[in-house]
Structure formats: C-alpha cells, structure tokens
Amino acid sequence: MNYSTLLIALLIALGAAYFLGRNRARSLAGQGESMHSLPTHYGALTALWTxxxxxxxxxxxVMLEPRIVDALLTMQLPEAIRTASEAEVRLAxxxxxxxxxxxxxxxxxDLGSVAAHLVDLxxxxxxxxxxxxxxxxxLGVAVTWRRxxxxxxxxxxxxxxxxxxxFASSAIAVLTTLGILVSVLFEAVLFFQKVSPIEFLFGTTWSPQVALRADQSGSSGSFGAVPLFAGTLLISAIAMFIAVPVGLMAAIYLSEYATSRVRQLAKPALEVLAGIPTVVYGFFAALTxxxxxxGIGESVGLDVSSESALAAGLVMGIMIIPFVSSLSDDxxxxxxxxxxxxxxxxGATRSETVRQVVIPAALPGIVGAVMLAVSRAIGETMIVAMAAGLAANLTANPLDSVTTVTVQIVTLLVGDQEFDSPKTLAAFALGLVLxxxxxxxxxxxxxIVQKYREQYD
Amino acid sequence: MSIIENHKTVGSPLSEGAKLRARDVCVFYGEKQAIYNVSLDIRQNEVIALIGPSGCGKSTFLRCLNRMNDTIDICNVTGEILLDGDNIYDPRVDVVPLRATVGMVFQKPNPFPKSIYDNIAYGPRIHGLASSRVDLDEIVEKSLQRAGLWNEVKDRLHAPGTGLSGGQQQRLCIARTIAVDPEVILMDEPCSALDPIATAKIEELIDELRENYTIAIVTHSMQQAARVSQRTAYFHLGQLIEVNATDKVFTTPEHQLTEAYITGRFG
Incomplete structure (x- = not known):
C-alpha cells in the first residue's frame, strides 16, 4: 500500500470516526444518560484518536524506513565492500x-541478488x-468507541x-529556524577549520577561487571578507540615506497632513512599491x-563604473521606502x-507639533522601523547582484562597483560545486555573519518597539 | 428627550461688556448638526460651568471658543464668536495667537513626553515670549507657582512630565496653558480622570485663577459646577436650554429640563 492510498484511508477514517463517536454519544443520550459533553465533542475525540x-x-x-532498509541491505553486500570504507558502502x-x-x-x-532482496524488502x-x-x-476507533x-x-x-x-505547529517553525542556524553553523565551522576566522573577518582581499584539482592552475584562494562587509555597508548606507528621509516624510504627510481621502489612495499606492519583485527593481537598477x-557622471567628467554602488543603493532605497513609511505611519x-x-x-502650528511633540513621542518606534529596514537592506540580494557588480573592491567611492555579502553567497553557490572546498564553505560563513x-x-x-508600546497602551 | 423646536434660551445668557460672545453658533459634523443656534456671553473674570448629559454638545461648544474644531476635517461652524469684539471665525484671524489668548486644558492630563521644564517652556518658546534663558526660567517658575505645583517639582524640573501623578500632571497642563499668558482658559472636564483629593486641589486652583483669567469649564459633576462656577449653562441635545447664576440653577431652575437633569432624572 503506498502513501497516498494510506492518506486517503486516514481521511475516510477521520470522517467515519467522527460520525461513529457522535452517534454513539447521541444514542447514549437518547437512552436517558446524562452525557458530560456535547455529541460533537465525542465525535471530535474519536476522530482525533483514530x-x-x-x-x-x-x-x-517515512523517516525510518530507508535507514532500516539500508542497514539490512548492507548485511547482504559482499564481504569486500562491507569491510571497505564507508564511502564504498554508500556507493554500493x-x-x-x-x-x-x-x-x-x-x-x-554482481549486485543483482542484493537488488532483488531490496525489491522483496x-x-x-x-x-x-x-x-x-x-x-x-x-484500534483507535474501537478503544475510543468503548470509552x-x-x-x-x-x-x-x-x-x-x-x-x-x-504547540507542535509552532514548534515546527521554531525548530526549522534552529535547524537552519545549526546547519549554517556546522558548515561555517568546517570553513573556519580551513581558513582562520581572523583572516576571514579582518582580511582585505576577497578572491575565493581555489584550485579544484591538483593540476589546475589558479590561486589558492583568499578569504578576507572586509571588502564584502564594506560593500554591504556602503550600499545599505546609500539606501538608508534615501529611504529614511523620504519614507519618514511620506509617513508624516500621510498621518498628519493628508485628508482621509488622500490617505486612502496614497497608502495602498505606496505599498504597491513593496509588492514589486526585487528582480524587477534589479533590472530597473542595472538597465536604467x-x-x-x-551618463551624468561622464558629463561632469567623473569616472563612473557601469555597475555602481550608487545605482544599486538608490534603487534599494526606493524599494525600502514603503517599509519605512508604513511602519513609521503606524x-x-x-x-x-x-x-x-x-x-x-x-497655539502651535502643525509642523511645530509634528517636530516637537509627535516625532519625539514616536521616536523609539521610528528607530525600530529604521532598524528593521536596515536589516532588510543588508539582506537584499537581487538588486545588488544585478546592479552593483561582483568586483570585491575595498572602496568608499559610491561610483565604483562593489559587491556585497549576499551577492557573494549567490556566486559562490551557483554552478557545480564541491562541498568540501573552502570556496563553497565560505558561503556558509558569510551566511552566518549575515x-x-x-x-x-x-x-x-x-x-525598542516593545518599549515604546508599553509607554502608550 | 426630543429636540425642542426653536428653543429660546431661558435665563440670562447675554450680558453687557462680556469677554467672549457667541452668537447663533451652529456646529455640523458632516451632515449631522451637533449645536443649534447657541448664543452665550462669558464675562471677564468669571467661571462659567457648562453642564448637560453626554452628547449634549457642551464640549463641542467649548472647542469652538478657540477653534480647536478646526483640527477635525468634517467639522463646520457657523455663527459668530467675538473675543473682545472681534470675530474669531473671521478668515483673517490666525489661530496661532488666538489659541495663545484662549488656552485649553483637556479631559485627560496630556503632558508632552518631555521634562517638566520643557513642558512649560514649550508654549513660550514657540510664541517667542522669552528673550533669554533667564526670562524663560522666570516664566516657568511663575507658571508653576500659579498652578500650585512649584513646591512639588522645583527640585526635579528636568525629570519627565509623564512621571508625575495624575493630579500633578493636570496641574502641569494648567501651568503649561498659563505660561503663554492667556486671557481665557477653557477646561474640558479637567477632573474626570482624577481622584477626589487631586480634584479638590484643581478646584481650589480654578477659584484662584479667576482673579486673572476668564474660565469656561465643562463638567459632568454637578457638585463641581456648584463649587467652582458663578454662572451655569445647561445644554441639552445641542441646544442651550438655560443660563443663570449657579445658585439659581441648582436651587430654582427655570426650565423643566434643567430641573430634570439636576434632580437626577436623567443624564
């Protein structure tokens, strides 16, 4: 019997058990018994236990069958393979x-007999x-029915x-997060066995190409992540420089100045910005x-790289505006x-009131909103991948091309990879930092947001 | 309780040489009319109490007197309100100096999330009333003294105003209003969020303030109206039913609705 048949059987059992339990309770009640709960409760109880x-x-x-089957098969393998390395066994x-x-x-x-055994198993x-x-x-139906x-x-x-x-459902969400953290941590530890954390965190040269084969020409790789941190910081700073003032002022306009009609139109319109896929922002940044x-840079005689931190930062800033404005508005x-x-x-005017009373009162919440926006900017990948380039330049010049932590994770893991080379493992270390x-x-x-809430609610 | 058609206010709503005169004031919230043709004079250095059941329009009327209703989009006021003979609803009138002249104290103490000192200094600063730090210090001290709060807070002027007790906060808000040197003070149920002891202090303060200011107070407590006011105006469903000396309103009311309200038959 395969899994889908079993699941259908379970569904049928669910419905049947519910009616069985409910009807039993009803018939007991009909015989003049005073039941503790409503018939539907007995139905639900039967369905759950069934x-x-x-x-x-x-x-x-599902989780255990493959392991047990493999253990049984291993015993059937020829002596030569069984006593060889674990990798050989797995291959066989x-x-x-x-x-x-x-x-x-x-x-x-020669493994045909083992395979036949597997089919049989x-x-x-x-x-x-x-x-x-x-x-x-x-059993479930019978026991509950009797109970x-x-x-x-x-x-x-x-x-x-x-x-x-x-509780189990919420535990799944928490455990998944923990699981991801542990797996990233585990791979990052493997990476730090090959490259020292000091070099990774403080080295200024990022060139993750390593020779995959002994006879391959190529560098041995250099994993100083400072240029990536600097690039991330630069682009995020540019983005926040756009998003915070514009978003904040938009929020102030919407909540303090706009009539309710304008607000009804403008707020969803602003939130549409948040609904645009980042990849669309990405080609907007790269192509427009x-x-x-x-063009502007060249017309005033500046040397601008065609993939610049400024372009990526500007577009990312626009992407984050609705984030800042909607949280600040709240x-x-x-x-x-x-x-x-x-x-x-x-006798204060509107702008005096906003500046001296409303903003100071809302400041902790606004700071919280901005920090959430910063973490969004740091984690953003698509726009930077398309518009900021891949060159790990250590520079503070926004007109240069830079690269970020997220972009490097993408490039390190795209294509055929060897999962024990420091090049691939570096992605996990970067992911961990992020x-x-x-x-x-x-x-x-x-x-910060919580502290603020306590003050007024 | 139905709306009385074309009610003419009984008692003595008008008087010679009043500080504030309201004439045929109607207030609309969108389509809905909240105040019907109210005419009322408020005399210099008197405390007038506005009483009436919930939703009778007494707070709405009070908020007309310094154009606080302007902050509500759908609110529309017709008629005239004259402050020292000038219509405050004249399009040329700027609400900024008006609200400094006609100050307001609200139902719930609403100190700004700033220090006690900055709460008081807020008004003088935005109106440019103090030319130096020393001036400002003096205004702050004088206002707190007038509000009877100076002795309690003089050692912690830079502590947050929100850390004071409810009654102290309300006196802080009164001090804040006094600091911009108003002529009229409007109070919208200033004691409804306070305990009896704090209430007694505020009432005492209102009595002292009468020497220098003209005060209109909205209250739900008839005892409070009797204790602090010289005249009382009774509102009912948006209409001004009766205005008389407080003693008279509470002993021999002229209108049957007033009598019904003060004897506790409704409201």
Whole structure:
C-alpha cells in the first residue's frame, strides 16, 4: 500500500470516526444518560484518536524506513565492500537502489541478488505498513468507541489535544529556524577549520577561487571578507540615506497632513512599491539607473563604473521606502491625539507639533522601523547582484562597483560545486555573519518597539 | 428627550461688556448638526460651568471658543464668536495667537513626553515670549507657582512630565496653558480622570485663577459646577436650554429640563 492510498484511508477514517463517536454519544443520550459533553465533542475525540496515532506512525515510518532498509541491505553486500570504507558502502547501496528501480539491469550486475532482496524488502514493508496503519486506525476507533461513556470528559480532552497540536505547529517553525542556524553553523565551522576566522573577518582581499584539482592552475584562494562587509555597508548606507528621509516624510504627510481621502489612495499606492519583485527593481537598477548615473557622471567628467554602488543603493532605497513609511505611519498614528490637541491648544502650528511633540513621542518606534529596514537592506540580494557588480573592491567611492555579502553567497553557490572546498564553505560563513547581524538588528529593533508600546497602551 | 423646536434660551445668557460672545453658533459634523443656534456671553473674570448629559454638545461648544474644531476635517461652524469684539471665525484671524489668548486644558492630563521644564517652556518658546534663558526660567517658575505645583517639582524640573501623578500632571497642563499668558482658559472636564483629593486641589486652583483669567469649564459633576462656577449653562441635545447664576440653577431652575437633569432624572 503506498502513501497516498494510506492518506486517503486516514481521511475516510477521520470522517467515519467522527460520525461513529457522535452517534454513539447521541444514542447514549437518547437512552436517558446524562452525557458530560456535547455529541460533537465525542465525535471530535474519536476522530482525533483514530487519525493522529496512525499519522504519527506514518511520519516515523517515512523517516525510518530507508535507514532500516539500508542497514539490512548492507548485511547482504559482499564481504569486500562491507569491510571497505564507508564511502564504498554508500556507493554500493546507491547502485543497488538504481538496479532495483530498473528490472532490466537486474541480471547484469554482481549486485543483482542484493537488488532483488531490496525489491522483496520494499514489497514486504509496504504490506506491513498498510497492515500496521489499518490496525492502528481500527484500534483507535474501537478503544475510543468503548470509552464513550456518560462520564468521559470529551470536551476537556479534545481541548488538550488541540492545544498539543497547535504547540507542535509552532514548534515546527521554531525548530526549522534552529535547524537552519545549526546547519549554517556546522558548515561555517568546517570553513573556519580551513581558513582562520581572523583572516576571514579582518582580511582585505576577497578572491575565493581555489584550485579544484591538483593540476589546475589558479590561486589558492583568499578569504578576507572586509571588502564584502564594506560593500554591504556602503550600499545599505546609500539606501538608508534615501529611504529614511523620504519614507519618514511620506509617513508624516500621510498621518498628519493628508485628508482621509488622500490617505486612502496614497497608502495602498505606496505599498504597491513593496509588492514589486526585487528582480524587477534589479533590472530597473542595472538597465536604467546605472547607465543614467554613468551618463551624468561622464558629463561632469567623473569616472563612473557601469555597475555602481550608487545605482544599486538608490534603487534599494526606493524599494525600502514603503517599509519605512508604513511602519513609521503606524507608530505616528499610535501617538495619542491628546498630545496633538495639547500642542494645538497652546497655539502651535502643525509642523511645530509634528517636530516637537509627535516625532519625539514616536521616536523609539521610528528607530525600530529604521532598524528593521536596515536589516532588510543588508539582506537584499537581487538588486545588488544585478546592479552593483561582483568586483570585491575595498572602496568608499559610491561610483565604483562593489559587491556585497549576499551577492557573494549567490556566486559562490551557483554552478557545480564541491562541498568540501573552502570556496563553497565560505558561503556558509558569510551566511552566518549575515544571520547574526540581521538577528541582532531585529532583536534590538523589536526591543525598542516593545518599549515604546508599553509607554502608550 | 426630543429636540425642542426653536428653543429660546431661558435665563440670562447675554450680558453687557462680556469677554467672549457667541452668537447663533451652529456646529455640523458632516451632515449631522451637533449645536443649534447657541448664543452665550462669558464675562471677564468669571467661571462659567457648562453642564448637560453626554452628547449634549457642551464640549463641542467649548472647542469652538478657540477653534480647536478646526483640527477635525468634517467639522463646520457657523455663527459668530467675538473675543473682545472681534470675530474669531473671521478668515483673517490666525489661530496661532488666538489659541495663545484662549488656552485649553483637556479631559485627560496630556503632558508632552518631555521634562517638566520643557513642558512649560514649550508654549513660550514657540510664541517667542522669552528673550533669554533667564526670562524663560522666570516664566516657568511663575507658571508653576500659579498652578500650585512649584513646591512639588522645583527640585526635579528636568525629570519627565509623564512621571508625575495624575493630579500633578493636570496641574502641569494648567501651568503649561498659563505660561503663554492667556486671557481665557477653557477646561474640558479637567477632573474626570482624577481622584477626589487631586480634584479638590484643581478646584481650589480654578477659584484662584479667576482673579486673572476668564474660565469656561465643562463638567459632568454637578457638585463641581456648584463649587467652582458663578454662572451655569445647561445644554441639552445641542441646544442651550438655560443660563443663570449657579445658585439659581441648582436651587430654582427655570426650565423643566434643567430641573430634570439636576434632580437626577436623567443624564
């Protein structure tokens, strides 16, 4: 029995168990029993106990079956392979799997007998699986059906199970984050075994090409990431230089000056900017803005690279404007109207009120918004990949081409890679740095925003 | 409780040589009319209490007196309000000096998130009332003294104003209003968020302030109206029903609606 059949069986069991449980409760109630909970609770309880245990068993089965099968197969492998290195064993096993999936190859290899054993094993596993799942389903129905008695507290039990299910769902999100962090950390540690952290964090030359084969000509690679950090910083700074003032002023206009009609039109229009895919911003930056800047630069006699930090930063700034403005708009709106009234009541004008009362009151929230925007800018990839170039120049000149941490991660991992070369592992080290920086920024931003919330709510 | 057609205010709403005169004031929020043809004079150095059930328009009327309703887009005011004989709704009038002359204290204490000193100095600074730091210090001290707060805060002028107790915050807001040297002070239920002891202090303060200022106070507490005011105006569903000396309103009201309200039959 394959997995989709089993899942359909589970769904049918879910519906059937619900009606069975509910009807049993109803008929008990009909006999004059005073049931603790409503019939629907007994139905839900039966459905949960019927489907959850087999579902869990199924998930475990999916995870464990290949391991057990491989362990059994290994014992069937010829003595010579079994005693050889682990890599040999793995290679042989993957050959066995290939042969098993293609019956015409069965007779052609010395591993044919093992493959036949694998086919046999898989068939038996499928039958066993079907049998186990079906019996657990039936067991669940039977046990719960018997348990349905007037004093069974079905309502409370259903609530507890629901709570556990919800907790499991949120745990998946948290555990995934942790898993990603651990895997990045693990690969980064491998990288730091090959390249010292000091060189990585403080070296000023980035040239990650390494010789893949012994006879290949090429450098041995140099992993000083400072030019990447500097490039990221430069582009983010340019972006924030655009996004913060424009976004903030747009937010002030929308929340303090605009009539409600204008706000209804302008706010969604501004948020459309946030909906544009970054790759579209990317070619806008590469094909329109960068040549435009170069044209201006040349007309005043400046030497502008065709892929400049300025172009990427400008476009990224425009992309972040709605981010800053929409978050700031929220915090400015959260400033109590009574403060504005107090200021107007003293004869202050709108701009005096905004400057001296509203903005200072909203400042922590605005700082939080800006920091979230910064972490967005640091993590942005597509625009820089298309518009800022790949040259790891250590420069503060915005007209030069620079590269960023994210762009280098992309280039390091695009194409055929060897997963134990420092070139590939460097991507994980860069990813780790990026992760830590954005995590720290988000953490600080959230703290600031929270502190602000406490003040007024 | 229905709207009385063409009600003419009973009692004595008008008086000679008043500081503020409202004439046929109507207020609309969009289509909805909130105030119907209110005419009322407010005399120099008197405290007038505006009372009435919730939604009767007393706060709306108060906010007309320094054009605070201008900050609400859909609000429209017709009629005339004369301050020392000049119509404050004249298009040539600038609300900035008007609001400095007719100051306002709000229902909920609303100190700015600044220091006590800066809260008081805010108004004088935006109006350029102090030419030097010493001047400003003097204004701050004098305003706090008049609001009866000086002794409590003189050692922590640079602590945040939001750290004071509710009653102190409200006195801070009164001091802030006094600091711009107004002639009229409007108070919109200034004690509704305060405990009885803080309320007593504010009431005492209102009585002292009467010497120098003209005060209009909206209140839900009839005892408070009786304690602090010389005249009382009773509003009902947007109409000004009766204006009389406070003693008279609370002992022998002329209009049956006023009597019904003060004897607690509704509101």
């Amino acid at each position: 489907t959850l245990p087999p579902l869990l068993i199924l998930i475990m089965w 096993l993957s050959k066995v799997h290939n042969i098993a999936s293609d019956p015409t190859m069965m007779g052609q290899s 898989e068939q038996r596993a499928a039958i066993l699986k079907g049998g186990v799942i079906l019996s657990v389903i039936l 349905i008695q007037p004093d069974l507290r079905a309502r409370g039990e259903v609530e507890r199970i629901v709570r556990i299910m919800l 803005v960068a040549p435009f800047i170069r 915090v400015i709106n959260a400033v109590p109207q009574s403060l504005r009234d107090g200021s107007y009541g003293l 992760f830590i920086v954005t995590l720290a920024l988000n953490f600080v931003a959230i703290k």
